[in-house]
Amino acid sequence: MTYIVTCTFDLKRASHQDYQNAYHDLSQIGLKKVVVSYKGNDIVAPTTMTIGEFNGQSAAVVRDHVRNAVKQAFAAHRLSSEIFVVVGGNWTWGAAST
Helix, strand or coil, X not given: CEEEEEEXXXXXXXXXXXXHHHHHHHHHHCCECEEECCCCCEEECCCCEEEEXXXXXXXXXXXXXXXXXXXXXXXXCCXXXXXXXXXXXXXXXXXXXX
């Protein structure tokens, strides 16, 4: 089954380069800052939020896989962080700017 995953995070005592490294690593995992709407428009996620689609046996399996991958990527850069991962099955999303 395909799941949508949202990962948001805070880096502690991090530089601009630390954030660039984090976003690069998240992109390699499959979590992006920019998603494409059903109309084909690029939508930029709010700061420190990334989104991706993942296949897996269950939401819990996908959650654990993504959370562990993010933890490993951040640990490789020695980043101290708080990570929050949400997985949805029968999903939809919307975005707006004000």
